[in-house]
Amino acid sequence: MNAAKATRMSADDRRELVIAAATRAFARGGYAGTSTDAVAREAGVSQPYVVRMFGTKLELFLEVFERAVGRIRDAFAAVLDDDPFDPASDDDRARMGIAYTELLRDQDFLQVMMHGFSAGGVPEISAAARRCMGEVFATVRRTGWDDEETRDFIAYGMLLNVMISMRAHEHLGEGDPLTALTTCAFGDALEMLESPA
Amino acid sequence: MNAAKATRMSADDRRELVIAAATRAFARGGYAGTSTDAVAREAGVSQPYVVRMFGTKLELFLEVFERAVGRIRDAFAAVLDDDPFDPASDDDRARMGIAYTELLRDQDFLQVMMHGFSAGGVPEISAAARRCMGEVFATVRRTGWDDEETRDFIAYGMLLNVMISMRAHEHLGEGDPLTALTTCAFGDALEMLESPA
DNA sequence: TTGACATGTTATCAGTCGATTACTTATCGT
Protein backbone atom coordinates (compact mmCIF):
# COMPACT_ATOMS: atom_id res chain seq x y z
CA MET A 1 0.00 0.00 0.00
CA ASN A 2 1.28 3.44 -0.88
CA ALA A 3 1.53 5.74 2.12
CA ALA A 4 1.50 8.77 -0.14
CA LYS A 5 -2.15 8.18 -0.72
CA ALA A 6 -5.21 8.38 1.42
CA THR A 7 -3.65 9.18 4.82
CA ARG A 8 -5.13 12.32 6.25
CA MET A 9 -4.04 14.69 8.91
CA SER A 10 -5.88 16.71 11.53
CA ALA A 11 -6.51 20.26 10.41
CA ASP A 12 -4.33 21.56 13.22
CA ASP A 13 -1.37 19.42 12.23
CA ARG A 14 -1.79 20.34 8.60
CA ARG A 15 -1.98 23.97 9.59
CA GLU A 16 1.35 23.76 11.37
CA LEU A 17 2.83 22.05 8.36
CA VAL A 18 1.59 24.78 6.03
CA ILE A 19 2.87 27.51 8.33
CA ALA A 20 6.29 25.90 8.34
CA ALA A 21 6.25 25.68 4.56
CA ALA A 22 5.03 29.26 4.28
CA THR A 23 7.87 30.39 6.53
CA ARG A 24 10.40 28.91 4.13
CA ALA A 25 8.61 30.34 1.10
CA PHE A 26 8.11 33.84 2.52
CA ALA A 27 11.70 33.87 3.77
CA ARG A 28 12.81 33.60 0.16
CA GLY A 29 10.35 35.89 -1.56
CA GLY A 30 8.75 38.13 1.04
CA TYR A 31 5.05 38.89 1.13
CA ALA A 32 4.51 40.30 -2.35
CA GLY A 33 7.06 38.05 -3.99
CA THR A 34 5.58 34.77 -2.84
CA SER A 35 2.43 33.29 -4.33
CA THR A 36 -0.02 31.19 -2.39
CA ASP A 37 0.68 28.52 -4.97
CA ALA A 38 4.36 28.55 -4.08
CA VAL A 39 3.41 28.03 -0.44
CA ALA A 40 1.04 25.22 -1.41
CA ARG A 41 3.71 23.44 -3.44
CA GLU A 42 6.20 23.81 -0.61
CA ALA A 43 3.65 22.27 1.75
CA GLY A 44 2.50 19.59 -0.67
CA VAL A 45 -1.13 20.65 -0.67
CA SER A 46 -3.37 22.40 -3.15
CA GLN A 47 -3.38 26.16 -3.52
CA PRO A 48 -7.08 26.68 -2.73
CA TYR A 49 -6.60 24.73 0.49
CA VAL A 50 -3.94 27.14 1.65
CA VAL A 51 -6.15 30.11 0.92
CA ARG A 52 -9.21 28.63 2.60
CA MET A 53 -7.23 27.65 5.66
CA PHE A 54 -6.11 31.23 6.33
CA GLY A 55 -8.73 33.30 4.55
CA THR A 56 -6.30 35.48 2.61
CA LYS A 57 -2.62 35.53 1.78
CA LEU A 58 -2.23 38.54 4.06
CA GLU A 59 -3.58 36.67 7.07
CA LEU A 60 -1.23 33.80 6.35
CA PHE A 61 1.75 36.13 6.18
CA LEU A 62 0.76 37.86 9.40
CA GLU A 63 0.54 34.50 11.15
CA VAL A 64 3.95 33.46 9.82
CA PHE A 65 5.49 36.83 10.65
CA GLU A 66 4.16 36.98 14.19
CA ARG A 67 5.33 33.46 14.89
CA ALA A 68 8.78 34.27 13.55
CA VAL A 69 9.20 37.34 15.72
CA GLY A 70 7.54 35.53 18.59
CA ARG A 71 10.16 32.83 18.42
CA ILE A 72 12.92 35.40 18.61
CA ARG A 73 11.24 37.21 21.47
CA ASP A 74 10.78 33.91 23.31
CA ALA A 75 14.44 33.03 22.91
CA PHE A 76 15.33 36.21 24.80
CA ALA A 77 12.62 35.64 27.37
CA ALA A 78 13.93 32.14 28.01
CA VAL A 79 17.35 33.54 28.98
CA LEU A 80 15.69 35.84 31.47
CA ASP A 81 13.44 33.16 32.91
CA ASP A 82 16.06 30.43 33.17
CA ASP A 83 18.39 32.18 35.59
CA PRO A 84 18.67 35.50 37.41
CA PHE A 85 19.99 38.20 35.12
CA ASP A 86 22.48 40.84 36.22
CA PRO A 87 22.37 43.85 33.89
CA ALA A 88 25.92 44.79 34.85
CA SER A 89 27.38 41.35 34.20
CA ASP A 90 29.34 40.79 31.01
CA ASP A 91 28.64 37.08 31.32
CA ASP A 92 24.93 37.70 31.34
CA ARG A 93 25.25 40.03 28.40
CA ALA A 94 27.01 37.21 26.59
CA ARG A 95 24.10 34.91 27.44
CA MET A 96 21.75 37.19 25.55
CA GLY A 97 24.15 37.34 22.65
CA ILE A 98 24.38 33.58 22.51
CA ALA A 99 20.61 33.29 22.58
CA TYR A 100 20.56 35.36 19.42
CA THR A 101 23.35 33.35 17.84
CA GLU A 102 21.34 30.20 18.33
CA LEU A 103 18.64 31.78 16.20
CA LEU A 104 21.07 31.98 13.31
CA ARG A 105 20.45 28.29 12.74
CA ASP A 106 16.94 29.13 11.60
CA GLN A 107 17.62 31.86 9.13
CA ASP A 108 14.12 31.59 7.71
CA PHE A 109 12.67 33.18 10.82
CA LEU A 110 15.07 36.07 10.65
CA GLN A 111 14.43 36.66 6.98
CA VAL A 112 10.66 36.58 7.42
CA MET A 113 11.13 39.09 10.21
CA MET A 114 13.14 41.40 7.98
CA HIS A 115 10.59 41.15 5.20
CA GLY A 116 7.87 42.13 7.65
CA PHE A 117 9.91 44.99 9.03
CA SER A 118 10.54 46.34 5.54
CA ALA A 119 6.96 46.05 4.32
CA GLY A 120 5.88 49.52 5.35
CA GLY A 121 3.70 49.73 2.28
CA VAL A 122 1.17 47.22 3.60
CA PRO A 123 -0.50 48.87 6.60
CA GLU A 124 -1.52 45.62 8.28
CA ILE A 125 2.03 44.32 8.08
CA SER A 126 3.72 47.47 9.28
CA ALA A 127 1.26 47.64 12.19
CA ALA A 128 2.19 44.09 13.15
CA ALA A 129 5.85 44.97 12.72
CA ARG A 130 5.55 47.86 15.15
CA ARG A 131 3.74 45.75 17.70
CA CYS A 132 6.22 42.89 17.43
CA MET A 133 9.25 45.15 17.59
CA GLY A 134 7.74 46.77 20.66
CA GLU A 135 7.38 43.36 22.28
CA VAL A 136 10.98 42.45 21.52
CA PHE A 137 12.18 45.74 22.96
CA ALA A 138 10.08 45.26 26.09
CA THR A 139 11.41 41.73 26.49
CA VAL A 140 15.06 42.70 26.12
CA ARG A 141 14.39 45.62 28.43
CA ARG A 142 13.66 43.05 31.15
CA THR A 143 17.40 42.45 31.36
CA GLY A 144 17.54 45.58 33.46
CA TRP A 145 19.54 47.37 30.79
CA ASP A 146 18.61 50.97 30.17
CA ASP A 147 16.98 52.11 26.94
CA GLU A 148 20.31 52.91 25.31
CA GLU A 149 21.94 49.58 25.97
CA THR A 150 18.81 47.73 24.88
CA ARG A 151 18.70 49.82 21.72
CA ASP A 152 22.31 49.01 20.90
CA PHE A 153 21.69 45.31 21.41
CA ILE A 154 18.74 45.38 19.02
CA ALA A 155 20.66 47.50 16.53
CA TYR A 156 23.40 44.90 16.43
CA GLY A 157 20.76 42.26 15.82
CA MET A 158 19.32 44.26 12.92
CA LEU A 159 22.74 44.39 11.30
CA LEU A 160 23.09 40.63 11.56
CA ASN A 161 19.60 40.17 10.11
CA VAL A 162 20.46 42.38 7.17
CA MET A 163 23.72 40.57 6.54
CA ILE A 164 21.92 37.25 6.53
CA SER A 165 19.19 38.53 4.24
CA MET A 166 21.78 39.57 1.67
CA ARG A 167 23.55 36.22 2.11
CA ALA A 168 26.83 37.82 3.08
CA HIS A 169 28.01 34.65 4.81
CA GLU A 170 27.64 32.68 1.59
CA HIS A 171 29.97 35.02 -0.32
CA LEU A 172 33.09 35.37 1.74
CA GLY A 173 36.21 36.30 -0.21
CA GLU A 174 39.54 37.63 0.88
CA GLY A 175 40.10 41.33 0.58
CA ASP A 176 36.41 42.00 0.12
CA PRO A 177 35.23 44.88 2.33
CA LEU A 178 31.96 43.08 2.99
CA THR A 179 33.87 40.03 4.17
CA ALA A 180 35.63 42.16 6.74
CA LEU A 181 32.29 43.40 8.00
CA THR A 182 30.82 39.91 7.97
CA THR A 183 33.61 38.30 9.98
CA CYS A 184 33.71 41.25 12.33
CA ALA A 185 29.95 41.18 12.86
CA PHE A 186 29.40 37.46 13.26
CA GLY A 187 32.69 36.48 14.86
CA ASP A 188 32.62 32.92 16.11
CA ALA A 189 28.96 32.68 15.20
CA LEU A 190 29.97 32.35 11.56
CA GLU A 191 30.28 28.62 12.10
CA MET A 192 26.64 28.55 13.08
CA LEU A 193 25.76 29.72 9.59
CA GLU A 194 27.72 27.17 7.64
CA SER A 195 27.04 23.92 9.44
CA PRO A 196 23.58 23.89 11.01
CA ALA A 197 24.59 20.73 12.90
CA MET B 1 -1.84 76.89 -25.07
CA ASN B 2 -1.86 73.91 -22.78
CA ALA B 3 1.59 72.99 -21.53
CA ALA B 4 0.42 69.49 -20.68
CA LYS B 5 0.44 68.67 -24.34
CA ALA B 6 3.09 68.42 -26.97
CA THR B 7 6.15 69.51 -24.97
CA ARG B 8 8.80 66.85 -24.98
CA MET B 9 11.81 66.16 -22.87
CA SER B 10 15.24 64.79 -23.58
CA ALA B 11 15.49 61.10 -22.90
CA ASP B 12 18.06 61.73 -20.20
CA ASP B 13 15.84 64.18 -18.37
CA ARG B 14 12.88 61.83 -18.67
CA ARG B 15 15.02 59.02 -17.40
CA GLU B 16 15.90 60.96 -14.27
CA LEU B 17 12.25 61.76 -13.79
CA VAL B 18 11.26 58.12 -14.07
CA ILE B 19 14.01 57.05 -11.68
CA ALA B 20 12.79 59.56 -9.14
CA ALA B 21 9.24 58.29 -9.54
CA ALA B 22 10.40 54.69 -9.33
CA THR B 23 12.25 55.49 -6.11
CA ARG B 24 9.02 56.69 -4.52
CA ALA B 25 7.08 53.71 -5.84
CA PHE B 26 9.63 51.06 -4.88
CA ALA B 27 10.04 52.67 -1.46
CA ARG B 28 6.39 51.89 -0.81
CA GLY B 29 6.07 48.45 -2.33
CA GLY B 30 9.52 46.99 -2.76
CA TYR B 31 10.63 45.17 -5.88
CA ALA B 32 8.00 42.45 -6.11
CA GLY B 33 5.21 44.61 -4.72
CA THR B 34 5.51 47.40 -7.24
CA SER B 35 4.31 47.08 -10.82
CA THR B 36 5.93 48.82 -13.72
CA ASP B 37 2.53 50.40 -14.29
CA ALA B 38 2.60 51.89 -10.81
CA VAL B 39 5.98 53.43 -11.62
CA ALA B 40 4.67 54.72 -14.93
CA ARG B 41 1.65 56.36 -13.30
CA GLU B 42 3.88 57.93 -10.65
CA ALA B 43 6.08 59.32 -13.41
CA GLY B 44 3.21 60.35 -15.66
CA VAL B 45 4.30 58.26 -18.62
CA SER B 46 3.05 55.07 -20.20
CA GLN B 47 3.95 51.67 -18.82
CA PRO B 48 5.63 50.32 -21.97
CA TYR B 49 7.86 53.37 -22.05
CA VAL B 50 9.16 52.61 -18.59
CA VAL B 51 9.92 49.03 -19.57
CA ARG B 52 11.62 49.95 -22.81
CA MET B 53 13.70 52.61 -21.12
CA PHE B 54 15.25 50.13 -18.70
CA GLY B 55 14.85 46.81 -20.45
CA THR B 56 13.27 44.98 -17.54
CA LYS B 57 11.74 45.81 -14.21
CA LEU B 58 14.74 44.20 -12.52
CA GLU B 59 17.19 46.53 -14.23
CA LEU B 60 15.09 49.50 -13.21
CA PHE B 61 15.08 48.39 -9.60
CA LEU B 62 18.81 47.80 -9.61
CA GLU B 63 19.38 51.29 -10.96
CA VAL B 64 17.11 52.79 -8.32
CA PHE B 65 18.64 50.71 -5.55
CA GLU B 66 22.23 51.49 -6.45
CA ARG B 67 21.49 55.18 -6.65
CA ALA B 68 19.80 55.09 -3.27
CA VAL B 69 22.71 53.39 -1.54
CA GLY B 70 25.12 55.51 -3.56
CA ARG B 71 23.52 58.64 -2.19
CA ILE B 72 23.98 57.39 1.36
CA ARG B 73 27.56 56.37 0.71
CA ASP B 74 28.27 59.76 -0.84
CA ALA B 75 26.85 61.56 2.18
CA PHE B 76 29.44 59.83 4.35
CA ALA B 77 32.18 60.41 1.83
CA ALA B 78 31.36 64.11 1.77
CA VAL B 79 31.99 64.39 5.51
CA LEU B 80 35.40 62.80 5.05
CA ASP B 81 36.30 64.94 2.07
CA ASP B 82 35.12 68.26 3.47
CA ASP B 83 37.44 68.42 6.46
CA PRO B 84 40.13 66.33 8.12
CA PHE B 85 38.62 63.54 10.18
CA ASP B 86 39.97 62.49 13.57
CA PRO B 87 38.83 58.98 14.43
CA ALA B 88 39.27 59.67 18.12
CA SER B 89 37.25 62.87 18.11
CA ASP B 90 33.73 62.82 19.48
CA ASP B 91 32.95 65.90 17.45
CA ASP B 92 33.95 64.16 14.26
CA ARG B 93 31.93 61.12 15.23
CA ALA B 94 28.98 63.46 15.63
CA ARG B 95 29.63 64.82 12.14
CA MET B 96 29.12 61.36 10.72
CA GLY B 97 25.96 60.90 12.76
CA ILE B 98 24.57 64.19 11.54
CA ALA B 99 25.33 63.22 7.97
CA TYR B 100 23.10 60.25 8.47
CA THR B 101 20.29 62.20 10.12
CA GLU B 102 20.25 64.52 7.15
CA LEU B 103 19.36 61.47 5.08
CA LEU B 104 16.25 61.00 7.18
CA ARG B 105 14.65 63.76 5.16
CA ASP B 106 14.61 61.47 2.15
CA GLN B 107 13.08 58.39 3.63
CA ASP B 108 12.42 56.93 0.20
CA PHE B 109 16.11 56.27 -0.31
CA LEU B 110 16.40 54.47 2.99
CA GLN B 111 13.35 52.35 2.34
CA VAL B 112 14.50 51.37 -1.12
CA MET B 113 17.79 50.40 0.47
CA MET B 114 16.08 48.21 3.04
CA HIS B 115 13.96 46.54 0.38
CA GLY B 116 17.10 45.74 -1.57
CA PHE B 117 18.89 44.45 1.52
CA SER B 118 15.97 42.14 2.33
CA ALA B 119 15.51 40.78 -1.18
CA GLY B 120 17.83 37.81 -0.77
CA GLY B 121 15.50 35.76 -2.94
CA VAL B 122 16.44 37.61 -6.11
CA PRO B 123 20.10 36.78 -6.80
CA GLU B 124 20.80 39.90 -8.85
CA ILE B 125 19.44 42.11 -6.09
CA SER B 126 21.23 40.40 -3.24
CA ALA B 127 24.47 40.55 -5.24
CA ALA B 128 24.00 44.30 -5.65
CA ALA B 129 23.13 44.56 -1.97
CA ARG B 130 26.39 42.89 -0.96
CA ARG B 131 28.42 45.08 -3.24
CA CYS B 132 26.73 48.27 -2.07
CA MET B 133 26.98 47.36 1.59
CA GLY B 134 30.66 46.64 1.07
CA GLU B 135 31.12 50.08 -0.43
CA VAL B 136 29.37 51.76 2.47
CA PHE B 137 31.52 49.85 4.92
CA ALA B 138 34.69 50.76 3.06
CA THR B 139 33.63 54.40 2.97
CA VAL B 140 32.83 54.62 6.67
CA ARG B 141 36.05 52.76 7.35
CA ARG B 142 37.86 55.77 5.89
CA THR B 143 37.10 57.60 9.13
CA GLY B 144 40.01 55.71 10.62
CA TRP B 145 37.71 53.81 12.94
CA ASP B 146 38.53 50.15 13.40
CA ASP B 147 36.26 47.41 12.09
CA GLU B 148 34.31 47.18 15.33
CA GLU B 149 33.50 50.85 15.62
CA THR B 150 32.56 51.01 11.95
CA ARG B 151 30.35 47.95 12.39
CA ASP B 152 28.56 49.53 15.35
CA PHE B 153 27.96 52.72 13.41
CA ILE B 154 26.40 50.80 10.57
CA ALA B 155 24.39 48.63 12.93
CA TYR B 156 22.87 51.73 14.46
CA GLY B 157 21.98 52.93 10.99
CA MET B 158 20.29 49.64 10.21
CA LEU B 159 18.12 50.03 13.29
CA LEU B 160 17.06 53.49 12.20
CA ASN B 161 16.29 52.21 8.71
CA VAL B 162 14.14 49.45 10.11
CA MET B 163 12.28 51.85 12.39
CA ILE B 164 11.56 54.12 9.47
CA SER B 165 10.44 51.26 7.26
CA MET B 166 7.87 50.24 9.85
CA ARG B 167 6.82 53.88 10.23
CA ALA B 168 7.54 53.92 13.94
CA HIS B 169 7.86 57.71 13.95
CA GLU B 170 4.32 58.07 12.64
CA HIS B 171 2.85 56.09 15.51
CA LEU B 172 4.20 57.59 18.68
CA GLY B 173 2.05 57.04 21.74
CA GLU B 174 2.77 57.41 25.43
CA GLY B 175 3.61 54.27 27.33
CA ASP B 176 4.16 52.32 24.15
CA PRO B 177 7.40 50.27 24.31
CA LEU B 178 8.10 51.02 20.67
CA THR B 179 7.79 54.71 21.36
CA ALA B 180 10.49 54.42 23.98
CA LEU B 181 12.76 52.74 21.48
CA THR B 182 11.88 55.27 18.80
CA THR B 183 12.63 58.34 20.89
CA CYS B 184 15.74 56.71 22.29
CA ALA B 185 17.00 55.72 18.83
CA PHE B 186 16.25 58.93 16.95
CA GLY B 187 16.72 61.46 19.73
CA ASP B 188 16.73 65.01 18.40
CA ALA B 189 16.59 63.67 14.86
CA LEU B 190 12.92 62.90 15.40
CA GLU B 191 12.13 66.44 14.32
CA MET B 192 13.77 65.68 11.01
CA LEU B 193 11.11 63.07 10.38
CA GLU B 194 8.08 65.19 11.08
CA SER B 195 8.83 68.48 9.37
CA PRO B 196 11.04 67.99 6.34
CA ALA B 197 11.54 71.78 6.22
C1' DT C 1 10.13 72.15 -46.30
C1' DT C 2 11.33 67.79 -45.52
C1' DG C 3 12.85 63.67 -43.93
C1' DA C 4 15.22 61.19 -40.44
C1' DC C 5 15.54 60.28 -35.83
C1' DA C 6 14.15 60.58 -31.09
C1' DT C 7 10.20 60.71 -28.03
C1' DG C 8 6.54 58.88 -26.78
C1' DT C 9 1.56 56.11 -26.90
C1' DT C 10 -2.16 52.55 -27.87
C1' DA C 11 -3.27 47.94 -28.38
C1' DT C 12 -2.42 43.54 -27.15
C1' DC C 13 -0.67 39.17 -25.35
C1' DA C 14 0.51 35.07 -22.67
C1' DG C 15 1.31 34.02 -18.04
C1' DT C 16 0.37 34.46 -13.20
C1' DC C 17 -2.21 35.75 -9.24
C1' DG C 18 -5.61 35.28 -5.24
C1' DA C 19 -9.89 33.70 -4.56
C1' DT C 20 -14.47 31.09 -5.18
C1' DT C 21 -17.30 27.17 -6.23
C1' DA C 22 -18.36 22.69 -6.55
C1' DC C 23 -16.97 18.26 -5.97
C1' DT C 24 -14.54 14.06 -3.70
C1' DT C 25 -13.09 11.10 -0.11
C1' DA C 26 -11.36 9.81 4.47
C1' DT C 27 -12.65 9.40 9.38
C1' DC C 28 -15.38 8.40 13.23
C1' DG C 29 -19.39 8.18 16.47
C1' DT C 30 -23.49 5.51 16.74
Next chain:
DNA sequence: ACGATAAGTAATCGACTGATAACATGTCAA
Protein backbone atom coordinates in the same frame (compact mmCIF):
# COMPACT_ATOMS: atom_id res chain seq x y z
C1' DA D 1 -22.96 -0.46 8.21
C1' DC D 2 -23.86 4.21 7.76
C1' DG D 3 -24.48 8.88 7.72
C1' DA D 4 -22.47 13.20 9.22
C1' DT D 5 -18.62 15.87 9.38
C1' DA D 6 -13.96 17.02 8.42
C1' DA D 7 -10.10 17.05 5.07
C1' DG D 8 -8.84 17.92 0.82
C1' DT D 9 -8.83 18.60 -4.61
C1' DA D 10 -10.06 20.02 -9.49
C1' DA D 11 -11.83 23.46 -12.23
C1' DT D 12 -12.31 27.98 -13.07
C1' DC D 13 -12.65 33.10 -12.85
C1' DG D 14 -11.59 38.04 -13.34
C1' DA D 15 -7.88 41.00 -12.47
C1' DC D 16 -3.27 42.13 -13.00
C1' DT D 17 1.64 41.75 -14.69
C1' DG D 18 5.73 42.44 -17.58
C1' DA D 19 6.78 42.59 -22.05
C1' DT D 20 6.32 43.21 -27.29
C1' DA D 21 4.82 45.23 -31.57
C1' DA D 22 2.91 48.59 -34.12
C1' DC D 23 1.92 53.12 -34.54
C1' DA D 24 2.00 58.43 -33.76
C1' DT D 25 4.22 62.80 -33.16
C1' DG D 26 7.59 66.31 -31.83
C1' DT D 27 12.35 68.16 -33.07
C1' DC D 28 16.11 69.51 -35.63
C1' DA D 29 19.68 69.55 -39.33
C1' DA D 30 20.16 70.39 -44.15
